[in-house]
Amino acid sequence: MIQPLRPLLVMGTRPEAIKMAPIVARCREHVAIDPIVCFTGQHDTMLRQVTDYFGIEPDVDLKLMEPGQSLTRLTARALTALDETMEKFHPDCVVAQGDTTSVLAAAMVAFYRRLPLVHVEAGLRTGDLSAPWPEEYNRRVASITTALHCAPTEFAAAALEREGVSRAAIRVTGNTVIDALLETADRERARADHWQAKHAYLGDRPMVLITAHRRENHGAGLDSVFAAIAQLAHDFPHVSFVFPVHLNPQVQRAAAEHLASVPNVQRLDPLPYPEFVWMMDRAKLIVSDSGGVQEEAPSLRRPVLALRETTERSEAVDVGAVRLVGCDPTKLIASVRQLLTDDAAYRAMQVEHSPFGDGTAAQQIIDWMLETWRPEHAAGELETSAVLAGGVASPS
Known part of the structure; x- marks a missing residue:
C-alpha cells in the first residue's frame, strides 16, 4: 500500500x-497527503492572526522569536530547530514560501538531509542583493537546493532559467496569495457593515492606505515618506490616510514623529489579515513597500505606489498597476496628487486581469507534488514527472 x-x-x-x-x-x-505543519515563530503574533482566521493549527511550533535577536542568531536557531523537526517527523519533502529567514533555514536543512524542497513563489529577483535585504539573498540560496520551483509568473520562470535551472523543474502556477485574497475578499465583503462601523471615521471619504516596513527604508527613507504623507494629508483634508504601523520600533518612532499631530492620518495597530483585505478593497489607492501588496492590489483593481527603487514583482509595473516612486517625497506627492485628482490616470492603473494568477495556484502545486512523488494519486490528465534538483534523493 x-x-x-x-x-x-x-x-x-x-x-x-x-x-x-x-x-x-x-x-x-x-x-x-498527510501534511506536517510547522510554525517557526519568526513573527509569532502576526502569524497567528492569519492562521487563526484560516483555521490552521501547527503540528510543531518552534517559537524562535526573541526580542532584539540578530539575523545571525535567528538563522542559527532556525537551522537547529528545523533539523530537530525533520529528525522527529521524517517528512518526504519540505514546502516553503518566499524569501524569509525561515525559508533560508528550511532550504539548508532540507539539503543537508537530502530532502527535496518545493519552493512556492520561486524566481522573484531584483538582481540587487541589497534590495530587498536580506530577502534577495535568501531566495537565491533557496533556489539552489529546490526540486520543484513553483513560479508565480512566466517572468519569474525566465529568471530561474537564466540562472541555469532546468525548465523541467519549473512550473508557472500563479501565486497562492491570489487564492487567499479572493476567498478572503468575498468573506469580508459579506460583512462590510461590521468593518465600516469599526472604522466609522472613514464615512464615505476617499481613503489612502499606507504600509511601510522594509529594512532598507529605515531611517532617512521613512522620514522622507512620512513627511510627504503629512504634506499630502494637509493638502487633501477630505481624504483619510490610514496607516497600520508595523511593530518595528524604528517604524513606530518615525511614524509618531511625523504623523502624530495630523488629524486626517489614522495610525492603527497592525491589522488582522481579513481586516487588512477589507481596507485594501475600501481604499482609493495604496502606498506601500510591501511585495505582497503589489501582488494583491491588482486583483482588487487598486493602484499601488511602491516605496521601492526596484521590485521583484515587475509584472505589476509592466501592466501599469504599480508605479515605483521609491522614498522620493517629490515623486510620492506628485503621484498621489495625480491619482486623487485625475480620473483618467487613475483608471489607467486599474487592470482587468492580475498578472499573478487566477486563484488556482495551490491546487496546481499540490497536483505537481503528487504527480512527482505519488503518481498513482495524481490527477488523471497530468503527466508523471520525477523532477529533482542537484542529486537530492526522491522520497520513498
Missing part, C-alpha cells in the same frame, strides 16, 4: 502564512 505523501509545510511570518494557507487547505482535503 502506498503511503500518503508527508510534506513538511514551513511558515514563520504573516505573509508566509497567507500564501501557505491555501496549500495547507488543499493538502488536508487530499487523502493522498
Whole structure:
C-alpha cells in the first residue's frame, strides 16, 4: 500500500502564512497527503492572526522569536530547530514560501538531509542583493537546493532559467496569495457593515492606505515618506490616510514623529489579515513597500505606489498597476496628487486581469507534488514527472 505523501509545510511570518494557507487547505482535503505543519515563530503574533482566521493549527511550533535577536542568531536557531523537526517527523519533502529567514533555514536543512524542497513563489529577483535585504539573498540560496520551483509568473520562470535551472523543474502556477485574497475578499465583503462601523471615521471619504516596513527604508527613507504623507494629508483634508504601523520600533518612532499631530492620518495597530483585505478593497489607492501588496492590489483593481527603487514583482509595473516612486517625497506627492485628482490616470492603473494568477495556484502545486512523488494519486490528465534538483534523493 502506498503511503500518503508527508510534506513538511514551513511558515514563520504573516505573509508566509497567507500564501501557505491555501496549500495547507488543499493538502488536508487530499487523502493522498498527510501534511506536517510547522510554525517557526519568526513573527509569532502576526502569524497567528492569519492562521487563526484560516483555521490552521501547527503540528510543531518552534517559537524562535526573541526580542532584539540578530539575523545571525535567528538563522542559527532556525537551522537547529528545523533539523530537530525533520529528525522527529521524517517528512518526504519540505514546502516553503518566499524569501524569509525561515525559508533560508528550511532550504539548508532540507539539503543537508537530502530532502527535496518545493519552493512556492520561486524566481522573484531584483538582481540587487541589497534590495530587498536580506530577502534577495535568501531566495537565491533557496533556489539552489529546490526540486520543484513553483513560479508565480512566466517572468519569474525566465529568471530561474537564466540562472541555469532546468525548465523541467519549473512550473508557472500563479501565486497562492491570489487564492487567499479572493476567498478572503468575498468573506469580508459579506460583512462590510461590521468593518465600516469599526472604522466609522472613514464615512464615505476617499481613503489612502499606507504600509511601510522594509529594512532598507529605515531611517532617512521613512522620514522622507512620512513627511510627504503629512504634506499630502494637509493638502487633501477630505481624504483619510490610514496607516497600520508595523511593530518595528524604528517604524513606530518615525511614524509618531511625523504623523502624530495630523488629524486626517489614522495610525492603527497592525491589522488582522481579513481586516487588512477589507481596507485594501475600501481604499482609493495604496502606498506601500510591501511585495505582497503589489501582488494583491491588482486583483482588487487598486493602484499601488511602491516605496521601492526596484521590485521583484515587475509584472505589476509592466501592466501599469504599480508605479515605483521609491522614498522620493517629490515623486510620492506628485503621484498621489495625480491619482486623487485625475480620473483618467487613475483608471489607467486599474487592470482587468492580475498578472499573478487566477486563484488556482495551490491546487496546481499540490497536483505537481503528487504527480512527482505519488503518481498513482495524481490527477488523471497530468503527466508523471520525477523532477529533482542537484542529486537530492526522491522520497520513498
